[in-house]
Amino acid sequence: MNVDTMLSTNEVPPSTIQVMKRYLAVNAKHNPVLVSTILFSLLTSAVLSVMTQCLHAMIDDYGATGTIVNMQTAILLLSLALLIPSQYLQQFLGIKYGGLCDRTMRDKTFAIMSQIDMQTLDSQRMGDILSRANSDLGQINATLQNYYAVRLPQQIIGLAAFIVSLLISWQLTLFSLAIVPVIALLQMKISAPLTRFALQWQQAAGESLSIANNLMGGYEIAKAYNLGSNLRHRYDAAVDRAADSGMNANRATLLLSPLGRIMFFLPQIIICGFGVYLASIHHITSGGVMSVIILSVFIGNPIGDFSSVLTDFKTARGCASRVFELWDLPLEPTDGTERKPGGDAIIFDNVEFSYPDKPAVINGLSFSISRGEHIALVGGSGSGKSTAIKLLMALYRKNGGEISLFGNAVEAWSTDALREYISYVGQDTYLFAGSIWDNVAMGNRGASDENIQAAIDAALLNEMDVKREIGERGLRLSGGQRQRVAIARAMLKDAPLLLLDEPTSALDTQAEALVTEALRRLMQGRTTIIIAHRLSALRNIDRIVCMQDGRIAESGTHEQLMMLQGVYYRLYKSQEADL
Incomplete structure (x- = not known):
């Protein structure tokens, strides 16, 4: 199925049996709790049956002897003493099973969301995915938790009560x-x-x-x-x-x-x-009439609740279809292995890439970068600059050609290991809720406080209260401050390859000056690829690679490309005219 329509099809939702089977399979490790719930439900049913028979006999014996002090009364009292803990454990274990399953389902969903293939994710609506992971999953869990914790025990007890009642009359x-x-x-x-x-x-x-x-x-x-x-x-x-x-x-x-x-x-x-x-x-005897009346309450509960159960399961089926579609999305490949850096930094060899059902974005792209070299990727909108970086980070998978990083093909790397050697700073910096300190520390979770503070100082953030909450997505910070936090995070990671995707394009002149200085410090000693919006900032870059239609149009220093008066020259002059 095409990933563009994978989450929007109107296929028939899975049957109730299919939903139950997959739910039980995912939560198989909690089966002992479920079995214990059923066993205590059976015990409760047995105790209620014994109590009913004792009540039956006690009422009939009272009519014959005029006394209720007999063996039946003693058994009834003992059964009542056993019924209370039995019902408690039945309900407690049912609730526990539901809670454990809820946690397992949510953990599985989040784990899958964190591993979805980026190319697939780009074709989906984020709001719809979050809805599936939140409200749809919540509806499934609520329905099945309620069923296993409350309604299944009621059905077991109701069935036992029905059998005993039939035996009486x-x-x-x-x-x-x-x-x-x-x-x-x-x-x-x-x-x-x-x-x-x-x-x-x-x-x-x-x-x-x-x-x-x-x-x-x-x-x-x-x-x-x-x-x-x-x-x-x-x-x-x-x-x-x-x-x-x-x-x-x-x-x-x-x-x-x-x-x-x-x-x-x-x-x-x-x-x-x-x-x-x-x-x-x-x-029937008088005791039998009373027993059937009592048992009818336990029989009637699951019957009266039957339509509600059907309605809930019908809703859960639709929700399960949406959640299972999310679970079945393609995940990032996991067939790579741990690798160690060696050889040239980066090589693109005749690389091809296109999005599903779209024209080629990368078309025969070839270039290489030596260790420690700083290059810039430039070109018009849609020329493939950002896509090339995403291919390098294994967010997308190429259609053809070869990409190698530090002497190893990208596909040969474990994706986690590959990204350990890459630091990334993008145009739209994403910061997590918390403080500046928390966000910088994410660059290296094993870093000492001294190293975190050093990265903060190097990114020119030392004038700020780094322990203050910055709000969702860092909304309490300016654009320049957010970019410097991202730079500090990249500094702390200290990866040998640095990818910069238009990190200053959305900043004013004053903020750009601070960010540019922080970037200069970050780039020292690192192989760097920068996608630049302002071409005037590239005069000191080692090499500029100008892209057009997904391939290299020209390559060289700023002065060399200006002398060619080709694609780069026209881009540069058009920006000068806009000033």
Whole structure:
């Protein structure tokens, strides 16, 4: 399947059985907890069966002897003492199993997301992937956790109660089953108004929240066009509707609560009435009637919950389809091995690359870089400069030709080992939530405090409070400050190959001066490839490689290329004209 459509197909979602099988397979290491949950559910069922039989015999014996102090009473009390810890362990282990599975599923999802092939990832919508990893996965976990922790034990207990009830009186048992769907239908009819009022309240509350969000999100526009009064009237109307719906819902709740309690006891009353009839014709004893009534509660729970289980599993199936598609995305290759640097720094030999179903971006690209050399890749938009760097970092895989790094083909390297020898500073610097210190320390997690501070000083960040929180993506820092943090991170990593992808293109003149000085310090002693936006900054670069249509158009120093009056000359003159 084409990666462009892999996460957007409308294929039939996996069946419930397929979802359960894959869920159990992923969480196989937690099977002992699941088995323990089932065993304690069976124990609880057995204890309830014994208690029911004892209650049955005790009531019948009381009618014959007038006393309840007998062996049946003692067994009933002992069973009750055993039921409490059995139910506790059944519920505790069920919840534990659900929690362990949730953690395993989320760990697996994050591990897969961190290893997805970059070329595949570029063709996806990040919001959709995050939705699959968060809300869809959460829905699956919530459904299956609830099933294994609550509903499966209820089904086991219900089945055991049904068998015991049949042994006591099959007529009364089948009668009790027959009235369950009738009662359930009545409950749905009675609760329908409450559901409608609750929906109206949610809609009105959502509308009021949306209006408030419009006010705060477009505050300047609201002020400029004097929309405050209009928005206030709309907000007041929405709040009034929400209040009316809430009052209607509360009124309906007060009226329906007694009916709900009646509907809870009504099945037992009806069963009791039919049981009395059966007892009058000697088809069942008084103790048997009471036992079947008690057992009917345990039988009715899973039956009454059946439609809800089906609905939840139907939703989980759709979510599982989306999560499994995410799990099945192509991952980065793992067939490389640990390598040691040797030979020339970098060689591109007739390299070809194109994105799926797109024209070639890299077309016969060939050049080499010696150790310690500083070169610049320049060219117009779409000439393949950034793609070449991504191929070098093994983020993309070439279609043809050879790329070698330090004497070894890129494919021969373990991707983790390869990237240990590369430092990267891009145009759109990404910083993680935390402090400047935290972000710099990510360059080398084993670095000492002295080395981290030295990198901060070398990147000209020593005038800042490096322990202060910088916000999501470093939004509390200026563009130049973010770039210097990225440079400090690269300095701390101290890799022999440095890749710079237009690190100063989005900066003003003052910030660019500071970043340029930090970059000069970073480049010392390192093989460097820089993609430059401002060609005037390349006068001191060892060599400039000018790309056009995915291949080398010309190569040389700034002075040599200017004398050629070719592609580089025209790019340089066009920038001068724009100043």
